[in-house]
Amino acid sequence: MKIFEFAYFGLASLLVLLGGLATVAARNPIRGAMGLLTSIVGIAGLYLMLSAEFLAAIQILVYAGAVVILFLFVIMLLGPSATSPRDARTAVPRYVGAGVFAASSIGALALVASAAKPGARVVPEAPEALGTIEALGHELFTKGIVPFELSGALLLVAVIGAVAVARGKQVDPTLLPAGAGSPDGRDQVPVRDAATPDPQPGALTGHFTLSTKEPKS
The missing domain is CATH 1.20.120.1200 (NADH-ubiquinone/plastoquinone oxidoreductase chain 6, subunit NuoJ)
Incomplete structure (x- = not known):
């Protein structure tokens, strides 16, 4: 090389x-x-x-x-920043699974090392059609048609599941009370009743108190 x-x-x-x-x-x-x-x-x-x-x-x-x-x-x-809720009950199965995976990997490497014979091996030459579109298409749509279709179905299920999870995480902001987005209330927006008409442009808004008492001189 x-x-x-x-x-x-x-x-x-x-x-x-x-x-x-x-x-x-x-x-x-x-x-x-x-x-x-x-x-x-x-x-x-x-x-x-x-x-x-x-x-x-x-x-x-x-x-x-x-x-x-x-x-x-x-x-x-x-x-x-979306994270799944932590559950301490699933820690033991995860550690057991990681240990089984590590032990299986070490065993597989040991088997490969023991099966390897000393001495150089002559690797046969690759066929001329290796990696071409014709050879890949023949293998894909004859021997690998079932895994190919299953992988497509798996991707479709993954997309549908992601959209379903995303729709469940969203919250309609119109249903939240005023100032619910921030604890200090700096983002509070006054909520107006739908039945109350909008004020006309230039009109004074607020609360006024009428009094009939004459001012003192």
Whole structure:
């Protein structure tokens, strides 16, 4: 492997790893979406190394140009500070699941390391149709038609669920009392009864008291 190819592979892998860590560890959902975008760009770069130019283009157009935009759209609907209520009862199952996942990953790596035989292996040459539109379309719409349709249905359900959650989070401001938006009352807006007509332009508004007493001299 040439130095340029090694450097390119290292850069793409670094983008994937850093983007994945930023996606998982970021508290701000917008930063998490940007981390996902970084990881997607790194994966597209790895596709280019495998001579799969079509997959790299689809990775950028579909995932970076559509899925990440969809995530940002959902974040805009819910608000960047929207968080789920904390429930201490779900902490133990989460920790148990994380432990099982870590143990499974370590076991899989151990099996791969034990199955690897010493000595160099000759990798067979890739077929000429690898990464082309014809080969990908044949695999996608023959052997992978069911997963393809299921992924489309999953995205549709995700969009519908995001819209339903966003509609449930919204509050009609006309139903709120005056000054409900701020605790100090600086944003209070006087509420006028709908039955009271609007004052005419130039008319005096307020409360007046009529008195019949004569002023003292």
